Amino acid sequence: RGLTSSSQRPREDSWLKSLFVRKVDPRKDAHSNLLAKRETSSLYKIQFHNVKPECLEAYNKICQEVLPKIHEDKHYPCTLVGTWNTWYGEQDQAVHLWRYEGGYPALTEVMNKLRENQEFLHFRKARSNMLLSRKNQLLLEFSFWNEPVPRPGPNIYELRSYQLRPGTMIEWGNYWARAIRFRQDGDEAVGGFFSQIGQLYMVHHLWAYKDLQTREDIRNAAWHKHGWEELVYYTVPLIQEMESRIMIPQKTSPLQ
Structure with a gap:
C-alpha cells in the first residue's frame, strides 16, 4: 500500500519541479510587466455590487x-466592457467591468470628472440606498488572452475567479499561455485578468456560451485534447479558492 508505481513517480517529480521552475525571473521585473499586454496601457476595474433583493x-x-452615457461620452477615457446580473452564484448581484485607456492617469481623470457630474452624483446617491x-x-x-470586444447575443457569461497562492502568478501565466489554445475553438474566451489593487493574487477568466448545455459540451470536449489534462494537473495546486458565476448581460451591456 505504501509503494508508488514507476509510472506515477516521474509525473510527481515533474510536478514538484514545476513549482520551482519559472520561465521568467520575478526578481528582475514586476509581475505586471511580465504578464500584461505591452502594446496597450489599459487598466480594468471590476465592480461587484450586492443589491437588496427588492431593489x-x-x-x-x-x-x-x-x-452608457459615461461609456459614450468621449470626454471620459473609459469604456464599459460589460455589465451583468449573476444568475447562478451569489444572488442579487451586479458585476460591471470597465476599461481605462491610458492606465492610472485615465482612471484618475475619470474619477475627477465624475465628481463634477451632477447626474452621476445623483445616481450614486440613489444607488447607495x-x-x-x-x-x-x-x-x-493577460498578454495571451483575447482582447474583450463587444459581441452580439444572446449569450450567457461565466466569470471564473481564482484566488492563487502568493508567489504563483508567474507559474499560472506560464501554464495558461499554453492552456488557452485548448479553449479558443468556439470563440468562448472573452478575457483574462489579474488583480493589481484590491484582493491580490486574484485571476478572473471570462467566457461566453450560447447556453448552459453548450458550456458543458465545450468544457467536456477540452478533456479529449492532448495536453489539457496535464495543464490542469499543474495549475490546480496553485489555487487556494475558486468561484464560478454564471451571468446574464444587462440590456445595455456591450457584451451581449
Whole structure:
C-alpha cells in the first residue's frame, strides 16, 4: 500500500519541479510587466455590487440609464466592457467591468470628472440606498488572452475567479499561455485578468456560451485534447479558492 508505481513517480517529480521552475525571473521585473499586454496601457476595474433583493429591478434601471452615457461620452477615457446580473452564484448581484485607456492617469481623470457630474452624483446617491455591499478590484489583462470586444447575443457569461497562492502568478501565466489554445475553438474566451489593487493574487477568466448545455459540451470536449489534462494537473495546486458565476448581460451591456 505504501509503494508508488514507476509510472506515477516521474509525473510527481515533474510536478514538484514545476513549482520551482519559472520561465521568467520575478526578481528582475514586476509581475505586471511580465504578464500584461505591452502594446496597450489599459487598466480594468471590476465592480461587484450586492443589491437588496427588492431593489434589483430599480438598480438595473438606473444603471442602464446612466452608465452608457459615461461609456459614450468621449470626454471620459473609459469604456464599459460589460455589465451583468449573476444568475447562478451569489444572488442579487451586479458585476460591471470597465476599461481605462491610458492606465492610472485615465482612471484618475475619470474619477475627477465624475465628481463634477451632477447626474452621476445623483445616481450614486440613489444607488447607495439599494446596496447591501460592494467591492472592486483594479486589473491588468493577460498578454495571451483575447482582447474583450463587444459581441452580439444572446449569450450567457461565466466569470471564473481564482484566488492563487502568493508567489504563483508567474507559474499560472506560464501554464495558461499554453492552456488557452485548448479553449479558443468556439470563440468562448472573452478575457483574462489579474488583480493589481484590491484582493491580490486574484485571476478572473471570462467566457461566453450560447447556453448552459453548450458550456458543458465545450468544457467536456477540452478533456479529449492532448495536453489539457496535464495543464490542469499543474495549475490546480496553485489555487487556494475558486468561484464560478454564471451571468446574464444587462440590456445595455456591450457584451451581449
